[in-house]
Amino acid sequence: xxxxxxxxxxxxxxxxxxxxxxxxxxxxxxxxxxxxxxxxxxxxxxxxxxxxxxxxxxxxxxxxxxxxxxxxxxxxxxxxxxxxxxxxxxxxxxxxxxxxxxxxxxxxxx
Numbered sequence: 001x002x003x004x005x006x007x008x009x010x011x012x013x014x015x016x017x018x019x020x021x022x023x024x025x026x027x028x029x030x031x032x033x034x035x036x037x038x039x040x041x042x043x044x045x046x047x048x049x050x051x052x053x054x055x056x057x058x059x060x061x062x063x064x065x066x067x068x069x070x071x072x073x074x075x076x077x078x079x080x081x082x083x084x085x086x087x088x089x090x091x092x093x094x095x096x097x098x099x100x101x102x103x104x105x106x107x108x109x110x
Contacts, residue, residue: 007027007031010027011024011027011028014026014027019071019072055081056081057080057081057082057085058080058081058082059080059081060078060079060080060081061078061079061080061081061084062074062078062079063075063076063078
């Protein structure tokens, strides 16, 4: 059985010990090598996206200044929340047959 609390603590310890994140990747590899711990048994598709509780669409999502330094730069560039969501929708939903919204055309025009 997958122990989420143990997994989180193992990840935190790995990051404390190795700022290159190699140790953290090893922790994740160990966790997903046990399929019974991560299999979707619901019978339905699952989608995942970073979740931010109702941010302003124009809000910039970026790494906290206290989490970066010259030796440990941010791994991802800052992004605007609206762009993050549109990218996700473009990749996962606009291709579906019967999609009636014109949002995909508006997004493509940007």
